[in-house]
Amino acid sequence: MKISLSLLMNQxxxxxxxxxxxxxxxxxxxxxxxxxxDALAQPLFVRSQQANSIERLLVQALQSIKQGQLQQALDVxxxxxxxxxxxxLAHLIHGDLLTAKARTLHRFGxxxxxxxxKILDLKAEAEIRIRNYFDRDRGATVPKLMxxxxxxxxxxxxxxxxxxxxxxxxxxxxDQLNYVADYYVTIGKNGIGKKDQGDKRTPIGVYFAxxxxxxxxPDLYGDAAYPLNYPNEIDSFEHKSGFGIWIHGTPSDTYxxxxxxxxxxxxLSNPDMKALQAILQPGNTPVVIGVNFEWVNPQALKGLxxxxxxxxxxxxxxxxxxxxxNTEAYLSHYADAFFYADxxxxxxxxxxxxxxxTKPKVTVNLNDVSMFxxxxxxxxxxxxxxxxxYHTATLHSVMKKRQYWVQEQQxxxxxxxxxx
Amino acid sequence: MVTAAHAGQVNVELKEINxxxxxxxxxxxxxxxNAYLAANPKNAEAMFMRGVILVELGKRDEAIKGFTELSEKxxxxxxxxxxxxxxxxxxxxxxxxxxxxESAIKTHPSYATAHENLGDIYAxxxxxxxxxxxxxxxxxxxxxxxxxxxxxxxxxxxxRSVTKPISNNTIPTPLPNxxxxxxxxxxxxxVTPSPVITPVPVPxxxxxxxxxxxxxxxxxxAGQVTAVSEAxxxxxxxxxxxNVANYxxxxxxxxxxxxxxxxxxxxxTRRERITRPAKISVKLNKLDVKMKDDNTAxxxxxxxxxxxxxxxxxxxxxxxxxxxxxxxxxxERIGLH
Numbered sequence: 001m002k003i004s005l006s007l008l009m010n011q012x013x014x015x016x017x018x019x020x021x022x023x024x025x026x027x028x029x030x031x032x033x034x035x036x037x038d039a040l041a042q043p044l045f046v047r048s049q050q051a052n053s054i055e056r057l058l059v060q061a062l063q064s065i066k067q068g069q070l071q072q073a074l075d076v077x078x079x080x081x082x083x084x085x086x087x088x089l090a091h092l093i094h095g096d097l098l099t100a101k102a103r104t105l106h107r108f109g110x111x112x113x114x115x116x117x118k119i120l121d122l123k124a125e126a127e128i129r130i131r132n133y134f135d136r137d138r139g140a141t142v143p144k145l146m147x148x149x150x151x152x153x154x155x156x157x158x159x160x161x162x163x164x165x166x167x168x169x170x171x172x173x174x175d176q177l178n179y180v181a182d183y184y185v186t187i188g189k190n191g192i193g194k195k196d197q198g199d200k201r202t203p204i205g206v207y208f209a210x211x212x213x214x215x216x217x218p219d220l221y222g223d224a225a226y227p228l229n230y231p232n233e234i235d236s237f238e239h240k241s242g243f244g245i246w247i248h249g250t251p252s253d254t255y256x257x258x259x260x261x262x263x264x265x266x267x268l269s270n271p272d273m274k275a276l277q278a279i280l281q282p283g284n285t286p287v288v289i290g291v292n293f294e295w296v297n298p299q300a301l302k303g304l305x306x307x308x309x310x311x312x313x314x315x316x317x318x319x320x321x322x323x324x325x326n327t328e329a330y331l332s333h334y335a336d337a338f339f340y341a342d343x344x345x346x347x348x349x350x351x352x353x354x355x356x357x358t359k360p361k362v363t364v365n366l367n368d369v370s371m372f373x374x375x376x377x378x379x380x381x382x383x384x385x386x387x388x389x390y391h392t393a394t395l396h397s398v399m400k401k402r403q404y405w406v407q408e409q410q411x412x413x414x415x416x417x418x419x420x
Numbered sequence: 421m422v423t424a425a426h427a428g429q430v431n432v433e434l435k436e437i438n439x440x441x442x443x444x445x446x447x448x449x450x451x452x453x454n455a456y457l458a459a460n461p462k463n464a465e466a467m468f469m470r471g472v473i474l475v476e477l478g479k480r481d482e483a484i485k486g487f488t489e490l491s492e493k494x495x496x497x498x499x500x501x502x503x504x505x506x507x508x509x510x511x512x513x514x515x516x517x518x519x520x521x522e523s524a525i526k527t528h529p530s531y532a533t534a535h536e537n538l539g540d541i542y543a544x545x546x547x548x549x550x551x552x553x554x555x556x557x558x559x560x561x562x563x564x565x566x567x568x569x570x571x572x573x574x575x576x577x578x579x580r581s582v583t584k585p586i587s588n589n590t591i592p593t594p595l596p597n598x599x600x601x602x603x604x605x606x607x608x609x610x611v612t613p614s615p616v617i618t619p620v621p622v623p624x625x626x627x628x629x630x631x632x633x634x635x636x637x638x639x640x641x642a643g644q645v646t647a648v649s650e651a652x653x654x655x656x657x658x659x660x661x662x663n664v665a666n667y668x669x670x671x672x673x674x675x676x677x678x679x680x681x682x683x684x685x686x687x688x689t690r691r692e693r694i695t696r697p698a699k700i701s702v703k704l705n706k707l708d709v710k711m712k713d714d715n716t717a718x719x720x721x722x723x724x725x726x727x728x729x730x731x732x733x734x735x736x737x738x739x740x741x742x743x744x745x746x747x748x749x750x751x752e753r754i755g756l757h
Contacts, residue, residue, distance in 0.1 A: 088553045095549030102542035111550045118554045253555075 087255035121258035128164045143293035146304045150370035162292040164259040186257040186267035197242035206383045211283035222249020223270040249273040290375030314412035325359040335413035363391035380407040468573040498524035499570040506567045651747035656702045672748040697727035715742040
């Protein structure tokens, strides 16, 4: 790790600077390359007024420290602590700034004892929060994931576990995704890739948040809690166990928790949770949880259009083959590894061949279709949801369906199908 | 108005009262000072002494009132502010204490005791902040500082520690016009092997230069050698860890650049050379410190420098000087001469 060079200004201020260098060296874990110098020279990169003002003040204070303006940093931190009196990280930085006035500061969280786990947690939180501001590529504002929201859906949430960050995107009139806000989140103590009950990991995948839990909850869950549908169909098929993965708030005695601290839940601070409530209110909010999303320019998303078209065409072909009761063509849309609630492809095929043998006249229509790329899979996989209207002479049914489509040798096939 | 003549004069009555107080006879001292003030209500020194006596009697609220009155009447005296700060701090009112000390420093920017106390206030505030950050129930044990109460108004600023009877603080805080201490602290309060001293009237006159206790000068010789070699080692460590800030801070303000180039140009070269290698290791062997006098020393050693693609061992000589309380490099030469 190298010290940022621009801080060396003159000898008179060397004491303050020594502290500054140490504070910023402790907080800035990356190499002081030109990019970061550049990033610091620019005004804070905040894309939306809705971005969390508490965190913005924190970053502003850290930025002042980096620029050697300790008094300004102190003022900002004190202002922040008035707004958020239980923000532990802010208290720690406040302590450091005061200590720097009394003596030379040797490291971040210089409480005068051996570095303890709590300080390391707070340091990790500081690093990940500030990195979010300084490492963002300008212009690269959307994750490179194929997402198509249904007419009934207004928002999608992306959780980048590597960045401890939850991003809110809204559908725009031209069917693109617009950034709304992003929030610091806490994830599982043991990181990601939940497999077993009690492994304290956050699952990676596409999940849907149900409506707010209305029963009284322990203080641990903060102001609100929204269960996710972990384990989803793919998780269950892969024998992943556990339950109760929620998006929830923070206990009342603290503004935030360390980056890795939950039992697998995605945890937001209570003010952020409050901001999210309106978005989560309708229920069935898609939540894509991944690691290190590739962020691209919105124009670059157009490169995903052919894939989207191909998948939409496959879905339509599936519907038509079903409507035409062309059983073999219909079955050709299913992957060899297909599974459903009652079995695998063989059972499914037998059942379909049986009920479609008489070729009854049916109508199938799909409405409110949504598509979400599944993150972290070897083979491209997309979760497709829709409302299916199924008509025969004797039956009229409307149901919400969920399918997992996979791309095999350039062909989109159904891996799973069931009610949503 | 307090005049210089006043400051030098010794008032016999006040001297006696002060003696009474120092002997521990506070009740009698208070009685006499009250009587004196009845006759001389505007005497700053008497008002001040009354405040100190009230503190000794544990009548802190009255003492606060007294010092406040005094600071209002004589806003240019730093001592009453200082003592107010100590009393406020004792009540946990750190912000008020800080403001009072800042007033003291505003009147006398080089007032060492106020600087010291202000440092302590910040340390206590920091300790509170850390407690909130870590939810520790240490109740400020970390910041075990001593705040110095001034007991004499003019001339010799006698000090008493208000929170602890014992003050081990024999090293005065650097005055603002001396180069401040940089990392790492080359000297610590144990450098002078003097016994723990009870409330010393350290001759730290508010404006005068801080004098070292005479006995400490010789005793500190050994400590000086340690301080010099520690400074040299810190320089090597900064270099090894590629910490340019600390490395450059190891050089004196009037450092003689090797080729006589401008300081900035030399710094730029050093910075570039120190940051460029992926890794640097600097080891010093056969370190030898020769004290020339109290403030200069010559250090010889053999330097083992290693960086990817370059191993070099060379003999080096550093001329060290003392800037404030720090030892820094005045000249750096290859060879042992």
